Amino acid sequence: MTNNVLVLLLIILFSTSCSKKLKTVNLTSIVDVDEIAIVRSDKKEKCNCEDPIAYIPDDRFPEFQDLKYVRVNFHFPNASNKKYNWTGEKAVTFSEKLIKSCNYQLINNIKMNLPEGNNTPVYDAGYRMELEEDKSTSSGMAVYEDVDDENWYYIKKGKGKNNYSKAIIKKFAIKKDSLLNFFAMAYPPDSLKVKGFSSGRAGIALGTSLKIAGVRKYTIDEAWKFASVSNHEIGHVFGLRHSWYKSDGCDDTPVHPNCWQSAESGKCEGVISNNMMDYNNIQRALSPCQIGIVMKTMHKENARARGLVKKDWCEYNPNKTLIVRKDLELNRAIDMKGDIIVEKNVTLRLSCRTHMPAGAKIIVKPGAKLILNGAKIHNDCGQSWGGFDIQSNGSKKGVIEYFGKVKIENLPNGQTGESDSE
Ligand SMILES: [Zn+2]
The missing domain is CATH 3.40.390.10 (Collagenase (Catalytic Domain))
Structure with missing residues (x-):
């Protein structure tokens, strides 16, 4: 094998490994989200968003418990x-x-x-x-x-x-x-x-x-x-x-x-x-x-x-990012002040109301899953939030799944959306 051929082989090998680059798709309209979401069921999985037990302080998540x-x-x-x-x-x-x-x-x-x-x-x-x-x-x-x-x-x-x-x-x-x-x-x-x-x-x-x-x-x-x-x-x-x-x-x-x-x-x-x-x-x-x-x-x-509660969740705060590192089911409403990141191969299930501040994003990393179980995601302050960043790396993709009626509101592009599963 000549040196030239070896160099060429190395270049080919190198470039194929590089093709597995991280890709991010930013979904900023309900049409975009609907297109990518996988509909799992027309029924919401059982969850009572009014159960006080779901609102008991949880030290693991200071980000949404200010x-x-x-x-x-x-x-x-x-x-x-x-x-x-x-x-x-x-x-x-x-x-x-x-x-x-x-x-x-x-x-x-x-x-x-x-x-x-x-x-x-x-x-x-x-x-x-x-x-x-x-x-x-x-x-x-x-x-x-x-x-x-x-x-x-x-x-x-x-x-x-x-x-x-x-x-x-x-x-x-x-x-x-x-x-x-x-x-x-x-x-x-x-x-x-x-x-x-x-x-x-x-x-x-x-x-x-x-x-x-x-x-x-x-x-x-x-x-x-x-x-x-x-x-x-x-x-x-x-x-x-x-x-x-x-x-x-x-x-x-x-x-x-x-x-x-x-x-x-x-x-x-x-x-x-x-x-x-x-x-x-x-x-x-x-x-x-x-x-x-x-x-x-x-x-x-x-x-x-x-x-009567001071509305201090409208402004985006980069220091209030919720990083989900383990599978998590949130059976309560939350008022976020920053982004949500669902880490690789982790599942986050949202079933209640989630407020996202102006410009904040929900980032779904490669292999991560975001389940929207009859969830509502909106901006509570009359502004728009940043939408979903769906990341992929080769065949490993971030996914969104719908269960029941999902409400996604206040995206930067397009009007309020409500998704029916049928
Ligand atoms: Zn009394």
Whole structure:
């Protein structure tokens, strides 16, 4: 063999191995996606996107479990003499201190007391309160003094009972669809003199607003004393029910007699609940399932309460890429802030709503499989996302499979698409 022939052979060998180059096809319209997708079934495989268990914090995937921030404003209803509630800087300070205390409890969630001997894990609640700014007020914060001589006070029992009344909310709530309107109310001084008047810390959630009562019974520095009742009411706003009942939708919150405090004997003897959604003198613990319910609500498209969550998932963040390295079935809605990469030979199954930020892509590597199981993929911010990058390397290809009705919306090219499997 001459040297020339050897060189030629080497060149041929080299060039054939190079022909197995990585190829990427970017699908940016529903027509493109439909063309490439393999229809596996006209039925969605069983998956309940509303199951709170699917929303329990999972350390493996911080990319789509960023903290959710609830936007809050404060109202301090008062009579026209301005005598009965916090005003000016004091009202702002009270609001700030209370929010800080609420967040402290959400960060420092505590272990469940019940059932006795439980091993229920303890997670950070995964959400926080954030006081909204408002340039139109003198403090620059969304803290308001609502003057209403008829409705400024709160009475929870007996004569003049108005705890369920929405009058003050209807009159003064601001941006109810995007802000949690927090009414920090006082008891009427006259009523406080009446023997037996119910004047403990109290509260009620009414739609996307809430009222708490008794804020003038304590000093500004004691604002923290309202953290538990506030978190309890905020819990209601985001779908939590009283947990001493069986019907609260959680198996990790046992039925119990709902004792305020422990007693020497009787039904309240021994260990009592410390759950945030019971009535007890601790009201601190949130179970994993309860956190799951709050997260489920915060991710539920069109849920009123989702509107109160700061929409911080619109902007693309290259540091929030979800890299799927092992087979993964996501049975929950997610709000992505970056790309999704399905690694070689790995399968990702999406069955619920997935938000992709502006320009973000779902990259399916050679040999990887993306199953869209009745899934919806969209951009929640009225922008378009980057579509699917399907990669191949020789005969090894990335694939998309459809099960049931798949909705792919907000692609850069072409309108919203809905794919039927037939
Ligand atoms: Zn309640």
